[in-house]
Amino acid sequence: MAVGHVDVLVGVPTLNNASTVRPVVKAVHQAFSRYFPRDRTVLINSDGGSDDGTPGIVRNASIDDTGTVTVSHSLRTMHRISTPYHGVPGKGNALRQIMTAAELTQARAVAVLNADVTGITPEGVAALVRPVRDQHFDYVAPVYQRHPLEGPLVTQLVRPLMRAAYGWQVREPVAPEFGCSNRFVMHCLEQDVWDSELGRVGIDLWVTAEALAKGFKSCQAGLSPHPATPTRTPFGELFAQVVESAFACLERHAPYWQARNGSEPMLMASPPPSATIEPPAVDGTRLTEAFAKDVESLQSVLESIVSEETLAGLEALAERQPARLRYSDALWVSTVYEFLLAYRSGVMRRDHIVRALAPLYLGRTGSFLRQYATSPEAEVDEALENLCREFERSKADLIQRWNSSR
């Protein structure tokens, strides 16, 4: 089917998402009808070879099957295309196909959604598209309304690390949803990231980092509460993918972030809808149970990665009872930065370096969750802000050691 030029293109990468993709498609259709009735719109489903009928569900989802009364109808034809992509299944190839389609159709505004998140609303789709369509932003990062104790890999590691490095206060740097302009799409397609490991497993993080590092006009937009869906990837794999992607981005963008000082807040184009969010029911102590044993087991690996001072700090921490473990901000920042430096200088295989950080992350996360389990949200937010500042304070030392490590 010839689509021609479009105004708004929404991409939904899928791989065996039969159980979750229908509400996402509905939300997109409702968004097209309610918020972009005069625009030429298209929904592109880029499928990685699902064997559970996901493409069929996307193709057959009735446009009127919204379950609600729509207050307006689209004045133009809404195109819906489901197409398999070739190559290794992964978000990178799916996103590349969506971006290629956006470039071909010269889409003015593009939004990419996560087929796993059923909580996406038409307003959420519109929130990602509008800043690009109406305010000429090039990149829109989502902000989820969620409890500050949720998503510890983001709050404890990726967010403060990316904020300190890139100098922008992005709340969700590793989000699978985003909005972007045609200019940004064309820029991304020209990069050499797509066939790399970063392109295969870390494309979400790279998109955010690339927008920041290359000076694209960026903002944030609030989305509906982010349901904590259980991930299909085991923790070890997920951790390795995210952290290795973050380290790889920092290596690619070193000239940019070494020139940045401090951090600036990023404009919030639309705030997240207000909602009462319950804190996650997580037992922090369980995460720290194995910390002492892990540090002891990994000692010979850790001594090749971290400094004597940091290793002594970790060993002192490991001597405490799990229930009394307090992994301080300063020690955590030293740990992360020294792992990053070891990754840069390649003291051993890079995936080994990243995997050796996982038990330490669990110790830090468990310590933090237990410390703030009953604290009000504002207090947890303040603690997370302090952590970000600690990362920023130690950045000068990181730069000095980064430049002398090779």
Place this chain on the structure above:
Amino acid sequence: MAQMIANAIRQAGTNFVESLALFLPRMVTTLAIIAVGWLIAMLLRTIVRAVAGWLRINVAAERFGVAPLLKTADLPPADALLGAIVFWLVWLGFLLSGIDVLGFTSLQGLLASFWAFVPRLLLAVVILIIGFVVANFAWRATLLAAVNGRVPSPRLLSGAVRWLILILTGAMALEQIAVARTVVLTAFAIAFGALSLAVAIAFGIGGGGIAKRILEHQFPEQQRSSADEISHL
């Protein structure tokens, strides 16, 4: 009678002087070859160390886990070790060439044997280096996988993997240089068989519980670890 004795002594003296006249140039040549060989070997050692430094061999040795093993074995760093190997091979070659010039019949075949041995020795060294690298890689990969997978006794498991590979490598290297070939092969076969049997018996009879826990950790759908209980993103 006295005349005959005098003639014999004179003849012996003449023979000695003639032999000395023949031997001394050879001796000087031998010493010259050894001295020049030493200089060339030193030069090559310096060049090899410089090239190894330029190729960041020490960093690679650190990265592949060879450096800590060298330190444990009280050996010099990788670049110095490489230089030393080249030095001794080259100088030993010159030394034997020099001795060959002396013309001692009992040492005639030594040089040929040495040059026939060098390729096997180099191959054995290469096998050892590869073995060290593979053993260390497997040790670290096993350790990290075991720690992150909550497998019991990760150090014991990873250490066993490392030593198994090192023993296999050592046996292969010794077999290559034909040192006590039969003894090495027999010892290795007995040790490997005994180890496998011990592990099988221990795991099957004494370690049923451990086996169960390990298998449960291998199938996260059946039992999720504490780390999998929360949404990290």
